[in-house]
Amino acid sequence: MITLVPDLIYRRARFADRNELFHRVAEDLLAGGYVKESWADALSAREAAYPTGLPVPGGVAIPHTDASHVLKDALVVVTLDKPIEFGEMGAAAGSTLSVETVFVLVVADPSGHVKFLSKTIRAIQDRAFIENLASAETAEDIQAAVTAKLAA
Template identity: 45%
Template sequence: MSDGLVTKDLVQVDLEVASTGELFAHMSHMLQEAGYVKESFGDALALREATYPTALPTQPEAMAIPHADAVHILEPFIAPIRLASPIPWHEMGNDDVTHPVRFVFLLGFTKADGHVKVLQDLMIASQDPEFFPRLASAGSAEEYFSAVQSIQG
């Protein structure tokens, strides 16, 4: 998936958080420390998600693809995250509906429409009946990284 955008240091496996707010705080701190985002990223991410939710009702499990505007990004990235337990997440285009989300692909792009191609690739991958089981069964960050790398695009 998107050569160079997914790196092993951004993979989070079985991350323990209770809400999107906790997830965003953890990831924005980590990404800022690693030099991927500006200090403004965390607040921008939370605001964008509140305005434009990003959970997708994929089957057999929903996934979310949160991102902030390009002005908050220093280096482009894709951070693949598997949560220890699903958290409620509002559906993209229908924020009256929530889904339990365990798989998150946090995106950061320096171009305004950079996320569109990744979204398309993830939607295609989610059609594969082995996609979510492969992500779910990864026993380590290394295996999860390999499973994400297998996504075409």
């Protein structure tokens, strides 16, 4: 299980686009010792080649990149004040969708976290859960909701 820390929860955040979001998250992850400097570029490249936007209710993206750029596991949760365009996973090149919630998966050892990853992905398919995050009044509420959901 990967522990969610308040520093990596961004509630009703405002970003012009996904690059601005990635930049901010990368800065904070680097400062917290979670990733190597190479992570930011690797994340952007991975998202460009293999987009992670999912057409679940509300639109959720799960950006992540190769484990070799990760030092320490983390889960970053972002709820957005205004939706951001992401490429759609598995769709034709150039097709995008509006995303209101972003889960950045920072995992050093994917095989050790099969359960965590599958629970996270099952969670984002749950409309009530995503709506609950969007309406949360504090980062602590988001932390509690995600922690409970992933432990369930």
